[in-house]
Amino acid sequence: MVDFIYWVGMAAVAVNALTGVLEAERKEVDVLGATFVAVATALGGGTVRDLLLDRNVFWVVDQTYLITAVAVGIGSFFLIRHRRVSPRWFLFPDAIGLALFTVIGTQAALQWHTPWLAASLMGVITGVFGGVVRDVLCNEVPLVMRAGALYATAAWLGALLLIGLQQAGMPDLWASGITMFAILGLRMAAIHFHLTLPSFPAKRDGS
Amino acid sequence: MVDFIYWVGMAAVAVNALTGVLEAERKEVDVLGATFVAVATALGGGTVRDLLLDRNVFWVVDQTYLITAVAVGIGSFFLIRHRRVSPRWFLFPDAIGLALFTVIGTQAALQWHTPWLAASLMGVITGVFGGVVRDVLCNEVPLVMRAGALYATAAWLGALLLIGLQQAGMPDLWASGITMFAILGLRMAAIHFHLTLPSFPAKRDGS
Amino acid sequence: MVDFIYWVGMAAVAVNALTGVLEAERKEVDVLGATFVAVATALGGGTVRDLLLDRNVFWVVDQTYLITAVAVGIGSFFLIRHRRVSPRWFLFPDAIGLALFTVIGTQAALQWHTPWLAASLMGVITGVFGGVVRDVLCNEVPLVMRAGALYATAAWLGALLLIGLQQAGMPDLWASGITMFAILGLRMAAIHFHLTLPSFPAKRDGS
Structure with missing residues (x-):
């Protein structure tokens, strides 16, 4: 289980770093x-x-996370530099990162004996905060706040599902896997x- | 005194959560x-x-704060959703939140044996930081920085007043109460x- | 060495506070x-x-940093209030603050037995984070992300140089001094x- 969580975390760092570069692409930034932005997005939530x-902050203890984020940041910069990247390419890794980080954050908080509601919020924070930092750095209203995407919603429902499944006695590995697919599925369904x-839309029309 | 500070803190969380929803109303966000935004505004400063x-972070230790912020956030969303809310409805709870949080933040720092100037800044940070997070999330220049409202000023003078009153031997409860009304009064007077x-206005006119 | 680092830190706080006021000047803010903004810029990175x-947070332990930031903030506000300040006056103290804080941050992390890559990132964070906070508060895309200025680059190369020099056996004082001039020189050369x-510029032309 520990190994599984470790590599899931590394994958989450990698995809979140990628979304950071994809968002930075719209601004005039250098490598x-x-x-x-990639590093802040990848490591911010955790x-x-x-x-x-x-x-102890995870990437200060284990440099591998930091090296991964830097490598993905530099690598994806040169990969996408001369391409036209569809927004769809941004939303899918972002949803994967959300799913992975939410599960990891909730697990970490539960192991630390945090009460359940706070633990679910830790999951949401770990899942969404990197993206919030990314959007604030790029001077955008954070994705998590924009309507119509079940973003934090998916993360929160997922965190609560995970806590419920583990409470019901399901092994951690199964509960984590099911939760990841549930978050990813809900988010993709919401977009599709x-x-x-x-x-709060109606006020715009002067009602 | 402990009980009093506890419930004052809960009230501050509630009104700050409300201001978060009121500000988010201007953006196109969902519930x-x-x-x-409500939770970030309510819990950010503390x-x-x-x-x-x-x-230890207060809302991780005691979930009641978190539950309060979430409940106020969801409740006030549905309450104000189909109404036209006057800006005045935003400024008054914001001033109350500022007054309550500044007192609580300063008290907490003093009990932690922080030197007085740093303690007063802790009061100001607790008072204003939630609002700064709210404004940054909503992609606005933070209220605390905008001219003509004695915002951080009121918080800082209040924190110094509280420290002075307690140094002069006044019981905590009295000193706290007087300080709250002083901050609220100064802020309301500044607005009115x-x-x-x-x-820094003159440069705008090309001087 | 300890005394030297102490006063270098104080100087870095002072020049960063100054850049905060210079940036705030463009917005309509009061004293x-x-x-x-000055305090957040000066103390944010550390x-x-x-x-x-x-x-322990450095300015909670030793109030002198906080007093310096507040004094410089208020003093420089009144000094530049009725003047037209050239952007050049902003970039030079900003580069000095970057150089000083990067060295101090890297030194502090190394003394705390942080692994080298994380230590170099601590240097970069200490160097650039104050400016990031300043730019986010002023609702601008952070300077560190804008192209064509070798900003974080200069800080990072400097931090790695410092670690290399100390590893090679050079005394801390010499290594720190050389690194500061290297960062300052690289940044100034990049601007000039x-x-x-x-x-990521080419996409703008519709390629």
């Missing part, structure tokens, strides 16, 4: 600026979680079928 | 996006204070009478 | 708003470094000769 739980929650 | 003081500090 | 390393790294 190091893009890598900076860093905030570790600070809040008063654990335009599922939405109630939002 | 979870609004709740996300979280930063606890991280800086190396204390357009009190201002020296600012 | 406390400008001081708020604060994040201390949180990540789980050290328009040195650039590969960036």
